[in-house]
Amino acid sequence: AQSVSQHNHHVILSEAASLELGCNYSYGGTVNLFWYVQYPGQHLQLLLKYFSGDPLVKGIKGFEAEFIKSKFSFNLRKPSVQWSDTAEYFCAALNNAGNMLTFGGGTRLMVKP
Amino acid sequence: EAQVTQNPRYLITVTGKKLTVTCSQNMNHEYMSWYRQDPGLGLRQIYYSMNVEVTDKGDVPEGYKVSRKEKRNFPLILESPSPNQTSLYFCASSRRDRVLGGYTFGSGTRLTVV
Numbered sequence: 001a002q003s004v005s006q007h008n009h010h011v012i013l014s015e016a017a018s019l020e021l022g023c024n025y026s027y028g029g030t031v032n033l034f035w036y037v038q039y040p041g042q043h044l045q046l047l048l049k050y051f052s053g054d055p056l057v058k059g060i061k062g063f064e065a066e067f068i069k070s071k072f073s074f075n076l077r078k079p080s081v082q083w084s085d086t087a088e089y090f091c092a093a094l095n096n097a098g099n100m101l102t103f104g105g106g107t108r109l110m111v112k113p
Numbered sequence: 114e115a116q117v118t119q120n121p122r123y124l125i126t127v128t129g130k131k132l133t134v135t136c137s138q139n140m141n142h143e144y145m146s147w148y149r150q151d152p153g154l155g156l157r158q159i160y161y162s163m164n165v166e167v168t169d170k171g172d173v174p175e176g177y178k179v180s181r182k183e184k185r186n187f188p189l190i191l192e193s194p195s196p197n198q199t200s201l202y203f204c205a206s207s208r209r210d211r212v213l214g215g216y217t218f219g220s221g222t223r224l225t226v227v
Contacts, residue, residue, distance in 0.1 A: 009153065034215070043203060043218040044156075090155055099144070099163060100171065101205075101216060103155035 002027035004093050006104035013081050014112050021076040021107050023065075023091030032094040033074045034101070035065055039087045045088075050074065061085070083113045115140045119204050119219035126194055126226055132188045134222045136204030144207040145187040146171070146216070147179065149200040156203065161189055194226040 008020040032051050036044040048059025055067040065076045074091060081089065091104040117138045124134055146161035148171075158171030162181040176198055179191040187206075191198060204219040209227065 004155075006155075043220045045218075046215050049215060092156075098207075099146075099161055099169070100158055101146075103148075103170075105153050105155040111184070 002093050002095060002102050004091050004102050004104040006091055006107050008107050009105065010014065010108045012110045012112065015083055016080050019078040019081045019109070021089055023074045023104055024072050025074065025093045026072060027093055027095070029096045033067060033090040035059065035076050036090045036092060037087045038090065044090065055112065073107070081111045083111045085109060086111045115217070117204055117206050117219035118219050119222050120147050121222060122220065123223050124225070128176065128195055128226055129193050132191050132194060132201060136187045136189065136219060137185050138206040138217070139185065139221045140206060141184065142206035143184070143209045146205045147187070147189045148205065149173065150203060159189070193207065196226045198224065199226050200224060
């Protein structure tokens with residue numbers, strides 16, 4: 001069974017600081033990886049996704065993630081965060097059959113103005 | 114507007130009283146799924162459906178039922194709710210080409226069982 005783990009449960013940053021959120025997965029097959037964001041009181045929205053090709057994936061709102069196969073990692077990054085990035089971030093892995101999207105436990109990011 | 118609609122948004126009920134949370138999508142998606150979100154546990158899949166009349170268990174199906182009689186609807190049924198089913202529930206849908214399409218999530222249903 002696949003699993004996804006996120007190292008940090010809570011992260012607090014000041015505006016303009018750089019962000020990196022860790023995500024590790026364990027899965028033996030072809031990996032399809034996602035980052036979702038959930039703003040307070042809202043549903044999940046897709047930030048970016050990786051299926052194959054260039055391991056550096058760019059998403060919306062200035063976010064990017066790097067797939068490092070040797071480390072089983074898919075960390076999310078943003079060079080300079082804004083107050084509006086305050087949200088909970090979820091890493092997820094989709095199995096080969098495409099019927100199970102497994103989520104990590106989430107990381108709550110608070111950006112102080 | 115393409116969307117997944119869940120109802121109700123908020124629900125407080127008593128232990129043992131049957132309830133149904135509805136989910137409807139207007140994107141002609143084949144795949145639909147239910148998740149529950151609990152602090153520190155992320156989202157866990159309850160049930161999913163690959164198409165009409167095809168449903169299967171996810172990671173945490175105990176205490177839940179689903180049905181898929183029509184393509185657009187995928188209701189979640191709690192026959193006898195218990196306090197440990199207090200949670201935030203999300204419905205999601207996707208095209209058959211799930212990898213490229215990604216999942217579209219509903220706005221969530223916050224359920225409290227007392």
